[in-house]
Amino acid sequence: MAIMAKNQESVRTPIVCVMGHVDHGKTSLLDKIRGTSIAEREAGAITQHIGATEIPLDTIKTLCGPLMKGDFKIPGLLFIDTPGHHAFTTLRSRGGALADLAVVVVDVNEGFQPQTIEALKILRRFKTPFVIAANKIDRIHGWCPYENEAFITTYKRQSERAKMALEDAVYRLIGQLGEVGFSSDRYDRIKDFQKNVGVIPVSAKTGEGVPDLLMLLIGLAQRFLEKNLRVHVAGEGIGTILEVKEEKGLGTTVDVILYDGELKVGDNIVVGSLGEPIVTKVRALLKPRPLAEIRSEDRFQRVNKVVAASGIKVVAPGLEKALAGSLMRVAKEDLECVAKEVKSELEEVTIQTDETGVILKADTIGSLEALINELKSANVPIRKAEVGNISRKDIFEAATIKDRCLAVVIGFCVNILPDAKEEVQKSGVNVFQNNVIYQLVNDYNEWVAKEKSIYEKKRLEAIIRPGKFVIIPGHVFRRSKPAIVGVKVTGGIIKSGVSVTNENGVRIGTIKGIQERGEHISEAVVGKEVAVSIDGPTVGRQINEKDTLYVDIPEKHAKILEQELYDKLSADERETLTVFLNIKQKEKPFWGK
Secondary structure, three states: OOOOEEEEEOOOOOOEEEEEEOOOOHHHHHHHHHOHHHHOHHHHOOOHHHHHHHHHHHHHHHHHHHHOOOOOOOHHHHHHOOOOOHHHHHHHHHHHHHHEEEEEEOOOOOOOHHHHHHHHHHHHHOOOOEEEEEEOOOOOOOOOOOOOHHHHHHHHHHHHHHEEEEEEHHHHHHHHHHOOOEEEEHHHHHHOOOEEEEEEEOOOOHHHHHHHHHHHHHHHHHOOOOOEEEOOOEEEEEEEEEEEEEEOEEEEEEEEEEEEOEEEEEOOEEOOOOOOOEEOOOOEEEOOOOOOOOOOOOEEEEEEEOOOOOEEEEOOOOOOOOOOOOEEEEOOHHHHHHHHHHHHHHHHHOOOOOOOOOOEEEEHHHHHHHHHHHHOOOOOOOOEEEEEOOHHHHHHHHOOOOOOOOOOOEEEEEOOOOHHHHHHHOOEEEEEEOOOHHHHHHHHHHHHHHHHHHHHHHHHHHOOEEEEEEEEEEEEEEEEOEEEEEEEEEEEEEEEOOEEEOOOOOHHHHEEEEEEOOOOOEEEEEEOOEEEEOOOEEEEOOEEEEEEEEEEEEEHHHHHHHHHHHHHOOHHHHHHHHHHHHHHHOOOOOOOO
16 A cells, blocks of 8 residues: 655635524534533533534434535534634634534524624635525424424425515525625525525424535535645644543543644644643544544544544643643644644733732633633623632632622633632632633623622712701791701702802801701701701891702812713702802802812
């Protein structure tokens, strides 16, 4: 047998990225193809990490039946199932960059969601060809399901009413695609797939349309991507680490998508980590069975060699600090040079932190990037972002933050170490944990909103607020020491203990008490008629009937009211504040500014 030349090329398996909005059926669609139940095992029924499934060409031919005609050189399809929520922008960006093709799954009844639009932007950025899987056609009113049939077959069997309902739903999707700049149509009506995006109606529940989807993906890969799928079958393998796992009897392993070259048992590999790259030797290669999913497989096949593209579990010493999302490269000769390349790739993933902010902990670098992207978009500062479980040191560090809303630790898919739990109880630091990123961020945002509301309420209570009142004619009960008069509150609020000024801004005394119908009250709001005792003035001298008096707001309070709490004031309080500021600024133009 002739020895294969090192530079000899072969056609590798196309990598297909499955994207879309939360709960629109991405993983369920793959489950229908591979006959597994990955979706049921995900936290919150939402995919949290990139997974990989290899579908051989023979299986695709069986599923597609007579739809597939001609000779195909593509070995099959390797699906990458990406998280679907907008918090995973960075992970999906990686999926887009790594993928040759993409499937954007959309609930045909709900249409595009913000995360769908986001997925399309990612695909446009990386110029990745894609198709739309218009899922859940089984929920179309009047639809009669035909298990696992091609869409073009099952559609013909439907009632005119069901056909019309589907047409309306599909054209809504086509319209939405047009709004974001893509020309599209139902796939069976398209002649040029380089200019138009194919929309394939499918049902992950019944399997309808799945043959059409697979057939179209294979056809696109064969026709338009064959040149891009050329790899050096004997070249040095390059892959991306999907996940770092502790496997019983094997130690720490890494799940890898090999997207170029080959990887063999005994190869020296360089793996990215938070510190210096790890240099180690492959002890074993474990490949999921066809149609199995690399994250959930429990019976792997031991192989001596794999070629791109494929998902593979790598067993090697010293992988404890390997970093999910980083590069893995085979190094047959210059180990030092390859290590530098791996390190430089990782250094491009920069995590910029602030002097003060929340503490982030996650299980992978990709999760950290996703969390950072989400929090940065909400203008939440981040003091530290690291991979690993929540430690006592993290709690200590969070406790030093003065801002209560930032003195927190946010952990995704990580545990709190025992000594850290003790410190949480002592320090009162809030810890947020969840295995679903969007829920984790929502929990934090809701807590912050509640804390800020409580804080602002307390702050507003401590601030002297705007108020004005008129002395009612014929209601002078005592002329001085203190003066007691009947008044009507015409703006804002008046309280016991506040100073009051006249219309010229001259301070004339302090409200000592307020009575309504003989009962002492602490405050009176606009519209109330009450008796007030004012210590300082004498009726007939400093104050008179029909006079309008104002609460004397300290300058510092006036600044806070106008610049920070203005939207918390009522309309009459805002009006009263404006009048009071005008009075003060007649004498001092920059007062309160």
